[in-house]
Amino acid sequence: MKIGELSRRSGISVRMLRYYEQEGLLQPNRRESGYREYSAAEEQVVRRIRMLGDAGLKLETIRHLLPCILSDRPDFEPCPEVLATLRRELGGIDERIKCLKSSRQILAEYLGALTR
Amino acid sequence: MKIGELSRRSGISVRMLRYYEQEGLLQPNRRESGYREYSAAEEQVVRRIRMLGDAGLKLETIRHLLPCILSDRPDFEPCPEVLATLRRELGGIDERIKCLKSSRQILAEYLGALTR
DNA sequence: CCAATCTCTGACAGCACTGTTAGAGTCAAG
DNA sequence: CTTGACTCTAACAGTGCTGTCAGAGATTGG
Numbered sequence: 001m002k003i004g005e006l007s008r009r010s011g012i013s014v015r016m017l018r019y020y021e022q023e024g025l026l027q028p029n030r031r032e033s034g035y036r037e038y039s040a041a042e043e044q045v046v047r048r049i050r051m052l053g054d055a056g057l058k059l060e061t062i063r064h065l066l067p068c069i070l071s072d073r074p075d076f077e078p079c080p081e082v083l084a085t086l087r088r089e090l091g092g093i094d095e096r097i098k099c100l101k102s103s104r105q106i107l108a109e110y111l112g113a114l115t116r
Numbered sequence: 117m118k119i120g121e122l123s124r125r126s127g128i129s130v131r132m133l134r135y136y137e138q139e140g141l142l143q144p145n146r147r148e149s150g151y152r153e154y155s156a157a158e159e160q161v162v163r164r165i166r167m168l169g170d171a172g173l174k175l176e177t178i179r180h181l182l183p184c185i186l187s188d189r190p191d192f193e194p195c196p197e198v199l200a201t202l203r204r205e206l207g208g209i210d211e212r213i214k215c216l217k218s219s220r221q222i223l224a225e226y227l228g229a230l231t232r
Numbered sequence: 233c234c235a236a237t238c239t240c241t242g243a244c245a246g247c248a249c250t251g252t253t254a255g256a257g258t259c260a261a262g
Numbered sequence: 263c264t265t266g267a268c269t270c271t272a273a274c275a276g277t278g279c280t281g282t283c284a285g286a287g288a289t290t291g292g
Contacts, residue, residue: 002289004238014239015280033288034240048222054212055219056172058278068226086227093220096170097213103171104209106164110184111202118259120268130269131251149258150270174248 006038010046017046023059025049025066045069056096061089122154126162133162139175141165141182161185172212177205 007014020026021036026045028036038046048069052062062069064085123130136142137152142161144152154162164185168178178185180201 002239013280015282018241019279031288035288036239051215052219052222053279054215056216057219060278065223069222083227083230086223086230090220090223090227093216093223096172097216097220099167100171100209100213100216103168103173104206104213106168107181107184107202107206107209111199111206114199114202118269129250132249134271135249147258151258152269169249176248 001038001043003036003038006043006046010043010050012046012050020046020049020059024063025059055093057089057092061085065089117154117159119152119154122159122162126159126166128162128166136162136165136175140179141175171209173205173208177201181205 001009003014003017006012007017010017017026017036021028026042026049028038028042031037049059049062052065052069053059057065064082067082068086117125119130119133122128123133126133133142133152137144142158142165144154144158147153165175165178168181168185169175173181180198183198184202
């Protein structure tokens with residue numbers, strides 16, 4: 001599929017799809033004309049990138065973790081650096097979830113008090 | 117307390133404390149010299165700002181919610197706009213938590229597979 | 233074949249946040 | 263009172279992400 005359709009399907013702007021590529025997160029095939037051609041697999045990758053991005057990971061971090069999101073099962077010897085990144089980001093996500101839950105509670109309590 | 121001490125205690129840079137003020141999130145008293153003087157209450161506000169910020173809320177949003185984090189119980193008629201902001205941000209936080217949990221699962225599964 | 237629509241690259245701009253630096257003034261311990 | 267540490271304001275810089283625009287080429291339906 002061409003970039004416009006992928007954009008429509010994924011909700012990610014054409015601009016950002018090209019940016020993902022520029023940052024090394026995607027390598028779509030090209031037609032002779034130069035047009036990018038995305039596969040269904042790439043659509044899935046894009047959705048995961050987006051999900052991790054929304055979770056607060058930087059694209060550069062996501063790039064390091066690409067091997068993890070390209071295959072469901074590891075089929076290579078895990079480089080210790082990737083392992084470390086994985087653990088670090090997992091910790092960061094847990095931290096962020098904790099923050100969000102605290103914040104949520106503060107706001108929810110307040111909303112409850114307001115609407116009682 | 118002066119800005120440096122607050123920075124040390126809260127872990128927020130002096131630069132950012134001044135930025136919070138610039139954005140209307142803090143109004144510390146001033147000594148005659150011009151030095152900012154922070155109260156213990158303000159330290160708590162700063163911590164909550166930080167928490168909400170880490171959770172992904174923009175400072176501008178946090179500013180709208182300030183009344184909610186300044187007092188534990190509402191003592192005024194809730195302006196409908198604040199109410200709407202509150203609901204909207206609560207929804208956004210829920211969404212973000214969902215995202216984070218999904219992402220966490222992807223990474224955790226992969227880490228599990230790698231270290232098995 | 234033609235026109236409307238899409239895509240390409242490259243550049244510029246903007247936002248939100250954060251750090252750093254400079255030059256001037258303040259504070260506090262000795 | 264002197265000195266080193268702190269603070270003030272203002273400005274500039276940089277990062278990460280995102281939009282937009284311009285000019286050229288590709289695609290496709292009629």
